[in-house]
Amino acid sequence: MNNSQEAKTLGDWAKIAIQQHYQKILKHEALVLKDKDPEELHQMRVGMRRLRTAIAGFSCAVILPKSVDEKKVGEIATVLGKLRDLDVLQETLNTIYLPELSKTEQKKLEKLFNKIKKRRKGIAKITKEILHKNIYQNFKKDLNAWLEKPVYTAIASLPTEHILPDLLSPQISAFLLHPAWIVGSHVNKAENIIDFNIPAKPLEDLSHQEEMTLHSLRKEAKRTRYLMELLLSFYGENYQEMLKKIKQVQEVLGEIQDGFVLRQILGQVYGHDLQKILPIMAQKIREHRSQNGLRWEELRQFFLSPANRTQLRLSIQSPELILETVV
Incomplete structure (x- = not known):
């Protein structure tokens, strides 16, 4: 973990963990909005999941804004997850099942791919919308402010x-x-x-x-x-x-x-x-x-x-x- 040599207290490690995963989220945000590469969505979702775990795991040490609590981060991650699940399904069909099928069955699967494509289009729209909504924008604004001036509990000073x-x-x-x-x-x-x-x-x-x-x-x-x-x-x-x-x-x-x-x-x-x-x-x-x-x-x-x-x-x-x- 970055800065581990400088980290001494529980509060130090909490901030490092939260900052690391938040930076990963920001790194992939712009390309997720462009929706060109499913891997970008996957990485942003992983960042959200890991940030949620860090917030929950270090909850005894940090005092975070309400917009950055475990529940709010979970809500954003859930929306990202719905789109990712469809991408995984499509990738599974293409790489694991489709090559094993006869030409006839491959043709029949077009109906399934059309359904997935239609569903994905709707969920992609919802995903882009939430990244522009207050729940995500407030999350970023308030977490940036907290990282500038972290607020800790008394127990955060323990080794x-x-x-x-x-x-x-x-x-x-x-x-x-x-x-x-x-x-x-x-x-x-x-x-x-x-x-x-x-x-x-x-x-x-x-x-x-x-x-x-x-x-x-x-x-x-x-x-x-x-x-x-x-x-x-x-x-x-x-x-x-x-x-x-x-x-x-x-x-x-x-x-x-x-x-x-x-x-x-x-x-x-x-x-x-x-x-x-x-x-x-x-x-x-x-x-x-x-x-x-x-x-x-x-x-x-x-x-x-x-x-x-x-x-x-x-x-x-x-x-x-x-x-x-x-x-």
Whole structure:
């Protein structure tokens, strides 16, 4: 992280994190408004998500204007996210599915691409509008003013390494206690307990509510990853290995969610008898769902393991020892 040599207190690190992600947002803003390159939108959205995590993670140390609070930043990020989700869907179709289809099925997919194009045009307009509205303009104006004269709480003067475990523990707990870990699990009715030795039911058998619960864990994994990455300089190998696993959870649940979204929009365009209309497409979707299901089950078992859960908790406990070797 830039300026890490100068940062001593929790307040110092809070300002560095907030400023870093805010600058990334500004860097991509102009090109997002031009809407020429989907990667610019992705990077601006990531900046917003990471800024939101920094604001939440350092909330005990900073006093921010209301226009820059976690909720307001989240509202802006959500609008950017809707456009990004369509770009991801279109890219997935073009790179993963389309090359595998017959000419006949490729032709039939034109109807889907037209629907995505029409929907994207409307959302792109909304995205450009919000970047000109008061919610975004006030956010920038007030955050610029805060960065010029930051306002901190009393606890911001504490040395960062002394309280990092306290900052991380609530997010780690939220991640480990998320109900998605037991979605689809087998319940031993005789003893009324979950039998973790039996794999969870297949993704295609999940209810809509269960799908939404998995999607919720993806968001929790993302928040956990972003917060841990903010503090990466203070920790060593065990911490980094756990961070990699959490990133994998975010990624595989993201692919699973993309599959749910694809299934939904295909149903809207072609009805629910996809096997008859697009048989190769239907088969490829099943294959990807199966692959992602296996990857998810492996990660699910990893984070349900008492030993691994303990290892994750321990990995955040001694930052000051690592800090001496890093700084």
